[in-house]
Amino acid sequence: MLHIDVDNVSLLYDTPAGRVSGVHEASFGMEESEFLCIVGPSGCGKSTLLNIIAGFLAPTSGEIRIGGKVVTGHGMDRGIVFQDFAQLFPWRTALENVAFGLEMKGVAKAAREEIALKQLQLVKLEKFARSYPHHLSGGMQQRVAIARALAYDPALLLMDEPFAALDAMTRDEMQRLLAEVWRETRKTVIYVTHNVAEAVYLADRVVVMTPHPGTVKTEVPIRLSRPRDPLSVEFLEHQKQLMRHLSEQAAKV
Amino acid sequence: MSAFGAGARSFRRAAVTLLIAAALYEATARSGYFAAALLPTLPAVAHALWAMLMDGTMLRHASYTLYRVxxxxxxxxxxxxxxxxxMGRIPAVEHFFLPLVSVLMPIPSLAWVPVFILWFGLGNVTTILIVFYAATFPMLLNAWSGVRSVNPLWMRAAGAMGANGQSLFWKVIIPGASPFIITGFRQAFLRSWIAVVGAEMIAASAWGLGWVIFDAKEFLNADIMLASLAVIGCIGFGFERLVFGSLERATVLRWGMVRTAKG
Known part of the structure; x- marks a missing residue:
């Protein structure tokens, strides 16, 4: 049985101009501990698909199964990291933010703070445990968000362009850190991005999506050893291959 | 620039403004163009204030007023x-109360004083109800906007982490709306402070800062009137700065949810 099964998922929007297809018959499966990137131009429905997997949107047809269980609404088997830094609760310290999910689960204060601190160590922010989010940089806030999404140990981590709003240098640093966090935790991850280099750096496999209607065009496995060197010939080769898939469909439009 | 340095500087600036205003008043009062009984000099006002503080009447007036507020x-x-x-959370409640709020809100609270005197007589009930009327709308409107302005991303993130019903309300919506709610407290206090003095002038008997001003008019005691006005200003300013200022510093300012107000 596949760990994650996205099975023929479609979503139609009702707009004043009529029904618009957001996602059209998207399908892919995932093994446990796999890192999957969904790449595509804006408007291809990749974020919409992620929101369906997260349970924030209900698909018009098709279904998503996590460990064989059909997804109906959001649940604690999934952790989510958004693009917007504002996702953290400003009235809670970094530690209290990370502990939120455990608090909802009813874990006692001492125990949840211990786990939260371990999660902050994982993203190298244990020194800032008592800081409020507005005292942290954008990159640090996203690291807290990653720790927060991992703290209650979900089966699946969903990430919606978490580093897209960061400057290029911080983004590279974040990607290295995320690759390290993933190596240590071995979470199953679905990571949405429009950045091809980012996908090649992080993913075991890349799902390429195309717009009008948003559907899965192809899948590209990335079989490079980790940690990856973005300047190696193989790396650039994979990047080119993905670019070709994306430009082919751009030429068609 | 440290916060303390900025605070000291703004304090100095405020002191300069107040000193100049006081000097201008004093010059006018001593110019001889106006009767001393109508425009008493500052030492005369200070003397009246001191006398009222010493015999305890000022404290009693202020206590009555504060109690009503x-x-x-x-x-x-x-x-x-x-x-x-x-209203911010449940559309049916919003639809029911919004027309009522829209009609009642623009009516100045003091316009109700004669009506309330007819219904409840002179005294505490009427003045307290006038304060209640004046303070309810800023509180209500700010709470309403606050709840509606809670970032949907917080709701999503909290929902994904298993928050629902009660926990979503107490741990996300209330703290998320807190900048507005605290502004609501602040505005409600200021409105009550303004309303209580007006209400006491008409509807209080024997005690209260508003009443003492109105009563002093009968005896041409301009010094007592001005002394009471100074006390009204000081208490209002003190509350606004100390109580609501510290509440803000302990919460929304600490969380970076509002910018620091200047001055």
Missing amino acids: MFGLGLAVAVGLPLGIL
């Missing part, structure tokens, strides 16, 4: 805060 403000928070939150 606190009682009325407490009622306003007890009604306006939950109602505003419910």
